[in-house]
Amino acid sequence: MAFSLHPVIDNGITKGAADFTGGTLYCHCPSDKVAVTLKGNVLHNHACGCSKCWKPKGALFAIIGVIPRDSVSVTANGSKLHVLDPEATIQRNACKDCGVHLFGRIEKDHAFKGLDFVHVELSDVKGWQEPQFAAFVSSIIEQGFDPKNIDQVRGKFKSLGLETYDVLSPALMDMLAAFTAKQAGLL
Numbered sequence: 116m117a118f119s120l121h122p123v124i125d126n127g128i129t130k131g132a133a134d135f136t137g138g139t140l141y142c143h144c145p146s147d148k149v150a151v152t153l154k155g156n157v158l159h160n161h162a163c164g165c166s167k168c169w170k171p172k173g174a175l176f177a178i179i180g181v182i183p184r185d186s187v188s189v190t191a192n193g194s195k196l197h198v199l200d201p202e203a204t205i206q207r208n209a210c211k212d213c214g215v216h217l218f219g220r221i222e223k224d225h226a227f228k229g230l231d232f233v234h235v236e237l238s239d240v241k242g243w244q245e246p247q248f249a250a251f252v253s254s255i256i257e258q259g260f261d262p263k264n265i266d267q268v269r270g271k272f273k274s275l276g277l278e279t280y281d282v283l284s285p286a287l288m289d290m291l292a293a294f295t296a297k298q299a300g301l302l
């Protein structure tokens with residue numbers, strides 16, 4: 116069965132640069148592009164199969180990483196941004212015209228508050244951290260992917276050297292769990 120996980124990884128993974136200092140993300144509008152400048156590299160970059168993250172056309176997965184929110188600034192055409200779902204944990208700021216998500220921000224009390232979610236493929240420079248794992252893999256079935264082919268999807272990630280999870284990676288799940296325990300006064 117032919118499928119695209121995501122164009123950035125379908126033909127292999129290119130490692131990021133250790134001394135990388137950041138770059139600018141642009142939406143897909145032909146003119147008056149929204150621009151968001153990131154000071155520094157992303158962390159925890161990953162493939163995400165969930166239904167909420169922005170995916171390029173034809174891709175089964177998004178590629179999304181996090182960066183401290185103080186390192187994120189809207190540098191052009193910010194008036195075209197709107198929050199897709201103000202009730203969601205991650206408030207995804209998307210371009211009203213082309214639909215691309217420029218950054219996702221958490222405003223409520225949450226383990227990941229202070230980190231913005233971004234898609235570095237929207238930048239024209241190289242050196243961003245490469246994807247580290249695949250998250251929410253089974254979520255693609257919720258969006259209509261035939262479960263009888265899901266092993267091929269997991270197999271393709273494995274062949275690229277990426278571990279697959281049906282929620283987040285153990286490191287991120289541990290951060291969420293520790294936050295819950297702290298709120299309950301147990302840690």
Ligand SMILES: N[C@@H](CCC(=O)N[C@@H](CSCO)C(=O)NCC(=O)O)C(=O)O
Nearest residue numbers: 163164165166167168179203204205254
């Ligand atoms: N099966 C659901 C899962 C959606 C989900 O929980 N997504 C995660 C990961 S997004 C980036 O890693 C999440 O944290 N969502 C919070 C939010 O979106 O506000 C589905 O596919 O919809």
Ligand SMILES: [Zn+2]
Nearest residue numbers: 142144210213
């Ligand atoms: Zn746009």
Ligand SMILES: [Zn+2]
Nearest residue numbers: 163165167168
């Ligand atoms: Zn997601």
